[in-house]
Amino acid sequence: MIIKNIKFNIPAKIITGYLTILICLGISLLIVNDRMTDLQKEADLLSSHDIQVHDLVNQLQKNVLDMETGMRGYVITGDNQYLDPYEDGSRSWLINYNKLHSLLMHNTNQKHNLEEIKPLIQSWIKNSGEYVIEAKKANDTAALNRHFKENTGKKLTDQLNTQFDSFLNEEKQLTAQRIDKLNQNNINLKITFYTIIILVSIITLVTAFSLGNSIVKTIRQVVRTIQSITESKVDLSTRIKVKTRDETRDLADAMNNLLSSLEKQSWIQKSMTEISTMYQGITDITVLAQTFITKLAPLLDAVYGVVYLRKADGQGVHFVKTAGYAIKDQDVASSFRLGEGMVGQCALDQRIFLIDTLPEDHIKLTSGLGASSPTHLLVAPIVVDGKVEAVVEFAALQPFQTQHLTLLDLLQDKFGSSITSVLGRMEVERLLSESQVMTEELQAQSEELQAQSEELQMQQEQLQISNDFLEEQNHHAEQRAAELKKAKDELVEYSLKLEQSSQYKSDFLANMSHELRTPLNSILILSQMLIENNQEMDNAEVEEYSRVVYTAGEDLLRLIDDILDLSKIEAGKIEILTDEVNVTELPQLLKNMFDPVAAKKNVKFEVVTHPDVPPVISTDGQRLQQILKNLLSNAFKFTEQGSVTVRMELAPPDFAEKLEVEGPVMAISVTDTGIGIPAEKQQIIFDAFQQVDGTTNRQYGGTGLGLSICREFTRLLGGLIKLESEPQKGSTFTIYIPSRLESEVQQEEQGLKEAAAGINEVAATQIPFEKKSPSSEHLFKGKKVLLVDDDARNVFALVTALERKGMLVQIAENGQQALDILRDNTDFDLIFMDIMMPVMGGYEAMKAIRHDLKMVHLPIIALTAKAMKGERSKCMEAGASDYIMKPLNIDQLFSLMRVWLTEQVNQS
Template structure:
């Protein structure tokens, strides 16, 4: 058999590759020679440059001498003038030296400008020269004024001698430095000279080496060609030996005989693969009786099986002596190496060949074996095909013989049938008689068939009815599914409405339980405690149901942020350790090595899952231990997701020794409202929602939950998530803070809501506005829920406050103007002016910006509120202790006359400057230069504000903020970052986690710093020093409210667009205009970086409602702020706008101040990042 076309093509490619390598080698040699020449030229240039620096050093030393000589000439002229008793001719050297000193010093500055050490010395020298000059000038002036030459001025004598000694010392130091540099440069020059000499010799040697390398390359190529010729000869001999119609065993035998005689292979064998096993078809060089393995063996768990599956040859070297013996009559010897090669045809291994060699592994033999295996494999495949054809032929012949036998049997059968026909004739008469009987029977059968047809028609009617019933059931199933979806959406949208009355019930029951007036009996207090406990249980159940419904409705938001693993497990340990001690359980948390310091995930949801695991573990464990292990997922853990990313996964494993879960119940417990024990006599309570929510949360985080449990032995719950979680996109997710949810319109509920709103509008909450004195502490409470307003008012009065109540933002603005309250307690979700707009209005007015504002709300916009100057932020529902804490914060702020500020700045001059800038009778400052000092002070003291530079000697400002955040014993004050460092976007995002303001040092930055500090300290602007009031005024004049943010104005009325552009562009905004919804969508799709949309409602072609809905369909524009503008002042317009996708709402005619407040709330302020 000749060589295959594939082998010939491979040889041709290898020859071309050798020629290509040869060409590349000679090109490389040329490049090396060129680089060598370039290096020599560069070395000569370095020698020349070194000589220039030596000359430069000599010039510097000479220039230093000139400067010193000029100073000495000055002193000599002064002494001559003194000794000559006023002879002005002796002042000529003095004046000449004075005139030349400036030129000499300027020349010296130029010569040493590249040496920081010498520049420092020269600055000291100039100061000393200046001191010397002042001494001499003073002494000279006194001589000219007094004409007293009787004695030498002692000041000139003493101070002049000290200055001259210092000048000579500095000059000597500078000369010594230049001499040191001269010595180094001379050494470098000598080294360079020697290097050039050596480079010349090295170049000669290199060229000789290159010539030798070229010779060796040519020699190697000749050797390669000889080896290729040898391989081709052996392959031709092998192909010739395997020619002919040979079966598998003959082919294997001839192959091994060829290797034994031509290649001196003393021992070898070939195994043919048959299904999941291998069969040896040939062997050479050893006794069959002494073979280590049997004739047949399994494919798995063997080295040859591995080679067959991976199709990669294996070589075994350094074999043990008892591995195999190659024997002859004269003796035996072990092989040095064994090679196993797969025989592959069309990417399928059909056989495996194993050879033993008396020599080690050789590349030439490997190449020959690799190319020989293809020839052997194709011959084996051809032999298989011939064997298969032979078997088919034999099978066909056997079938032909069987057919002939069957034909003989049919002939005999025909003769028997003829005999039977005669017998049939005899029985024909009997059959005629029976025919009449059959006719009668047939009539009966026809009657029965008619009955059956009637029954079949009835069945078809029933089948049709069943089909209709099936269709009806499917419609009902769809309706049920839709109803379930509406249920989930309804529950997800009822969060605020459910929590508000429950919040009131909890707070009121707490007040009753405390019985502060002492007018309740013990039984009544017990009833109140029971109500409070039941309310908490109901709140927990509502939270679970709302979480589940939000997941089902696709409205649960995931917020990814950096999480410290160490801090999180410490928090879990701290929270559950008391429970473990009370139940006398061993509780242990292990954080394994090799994990990152931080992961990126939703901390709230991750802790929710882990707390559920631990709560269940403690609930169902009476004795033993509960262990938490944080590590990489074990290889044996069967993952559904992220199988190929195990090294980037984190596994949280919670193991308990509790009651365990039966196998048949393990899937059931993840279903909503299901538990392992759901009987009426069960021991453990609960709704069965926890694990269902955890499973859905894990999926939203891109992870999964695995349960391993044995009944009576305990359970292991494992949560596996990525190091960097990516929130799984949820259908219909809408993350805007004030976004109203779409619900099916219900006319009755709408009427009720309209009636309630009307009642609220006509009713003013009772407060203390008619009984306020000048020295009263007054708090303004802005809350649209009358019940909760009553609770807040009662708590405020018990804390010693007089109360002003406002049900909306407009009333709150009016009360602020007329009453100037001591503090404000504020909800975010208000009719009319939003909470953020109200904060912006308060903090932008010099008359009200000092008033502390505390927020209690059901929506989380804490970052915006705190950045705008809010004192604190609480999420509903709140406890009575939290309410008292909020009022206590306001009390502390208004009663404390002196505010404390911590300044962290490494530059001492900057520290003093900042302290002087913000100082006042009501401000105390502590200034430090190290992060460690700042951390110690924060542990010991309570500060109202911290001004922080980012570049500190011992650690960066960001590291200091991280350390403060992780220290649970300290309270972090509001932070103003005041730095000259240019910040990247990542650094800004990291700082935003801790900092309330970022100021880059510049021309107007001190004024802005005063403005920000006064905002966070809640200082009354009118009481500030006049310089600080002027600085705040200058800061506001220098900074526009906005800084180039882009606003898309969508309105078809040219008068409106002109008026708004005229009003907003001078404020620093860039306005783009669209005349209808279609144009607005087109401009947004252009990707021009629009920051906010002002959307009119009544427009041609596409109105504002439709446009906002279309905008919200784009996931990239879910967070784009949209402010709705409408001229229709009808009830329900605001709700309809918010439902369509708006974030806020303004009715026409537009109040410009109110518009600017809303824009400031939804856009970053000027100077912010």
């Protein structure tokens, strides 16, 4: 047994053979002493120099391999014990190198080859070994990932292996040449002494054959294996078997280690390919996680596995069990919060946890024949762009191998990217479904809106009839009060029929009612005053009244046009007429329209045209102007200081491809320095009836239709609109319009035009003359009225009408100003309170007057354009004495005033 373990190296075998020959040739050696001396020198060179060179080369390779293995072990585990072989290798390689270099002093070519290896080893130590160890010590995971991703160390290692192989091959060739030379000399010697040493020659041949076969056989196997690796034909599971215990055994062991390393790398690549291909076509996150764990667990020799996916809610981030392998639900926690348990801590630290000594009661692997206790646990994060998307946990009966950890590390990006991709597709599908539902709801609400508009018209007619009836019964106070109460009750009962409207639609109707009734109120009041002129007005007053009526009519028509434009767009009845548009005329056209607005607001306005803009483009000029007018109107409305700028230029060439058109694309931007739009509001402002501030006491008016119309017109012109904005810094709306567009199918819009004409004719109907009662005129004269309204047109119309009755009118632009006035002066006889105003609305102001100022008996008549369900009740609850809707009927208004002024007189 001891003899078998003794290493009988090649030099020993050669010496033994030669000793046998020397005993047989004792006498012959005396005769040919000189010749044998030469042969002995060659043999010594072969047995000592060549073998020593091979040993040192192998030792130098082993030093490099030890350093690489130690470095990788330390990177994977973080254990300093793995640095011992690295440190030993780094100390020994230069010593072995110097020894080898001294042996090659007479071989210039091999010496040069060896000198080329030294800088490669030094470069690997500096740029890979030391760099990776220092990065690991500094816990610089990003540097480690970048290093291994760039394969810097592997490239140097591969180059080193190539250099060593080349060096060894050339050394082997030199050894073979020396052996051949030695054999030839032996043959010559045998021929010379053939007759004397036939027996010796036979013994020599047998000895040489045995030694050569034992050495060359292993070398040939290694060479064939290397050639197979080069030609990618080798079975990496095969191993070279050697029975001898000499240097050829070391060579075979080194080759077997190389095959093991290549087999691991091949296994990793094959596993990566199998797992990567299984992601294709998966659109559900649960299916993805289950497929991943089912495929990966057997590859890692795991008997248990579970996937926890990242979830975020109002309570923070947690990881929820989504898929498992060979588990029972009662044995596995359903979720972990960040930092909770090993799963949560793994997600927090973003590193792998590897435990090799699990207690027996940690978890049981059950089968039909019994149960076993896994002893090894692996918990790893799936990190994508610095964020942990999932955590995977595996348990095994055997230790996890290096290739298992390498495979899991390489799969992080691919699996993490698949998670984000599938979640993105699921979110897109959900949003698409919601969008379809919202589109259907919006269509239904549009139909309800039309029906409610008809009901509101009927409500106004009934209110007019009720007011006429109250006027005729003016001298009967009790009957008038009873009839008024009856009419109010009827209105409340009728308004309950609007219960089915949603809050979204209610807000729009409130704002739209306010925007429509405000100019209509001015038209009705001033029109009636013009009818009652009786030669009391001079031409200047008539001209001013007419100008206000005209302005209000224009505002009303513009609102109606916006509603009709949106209705035509939704019905698909917009007609696009393509014609040549002179771009050079646009700047002056826009300046003519908006220079007065800019001058009034003291805002700088300029139009900039890039030199490469073509002078003429083909599009619908009317729609293009309407888009620019809407955008500029918005820009000036929301800009109190600074500038508004229009820029016209050609869009980048790729926009033609995005819009799927040929020819150039115009880019026209409108930039302001106004209030800006928050990021969360930038998408909804393009939806119909949506505004950044949709409340009734918002600072800026409007229906919220302008941007929706701009977007739809731009789309019909074959282009698109983009927004860039930041709160308090301003906004930039850019429209991209192709210069050529096929004319769409002509659509009929005569019905909508007739509807618009009919609406303009709601506005032109004359209000009958007030039936004056001379006995009641003294009620108005000298009475002091506080008018709270933010609309200059309404204020002008009401002040004119009230002052003609001899009343004293004081103005407040919002609820806060009204409270300030009432604190200083309490001798008002009546208050008119608008509801929708900036700073403080009518509801808040009436509550403050009743509760804070203790003015519980002062009559307050609410003026509101919000003809919505429950509006009367809301006004009364806020503290109003009575309620009247805009547009105001001046006769009805004076009738209400008579009631409350008479009641005040009776109380006094």
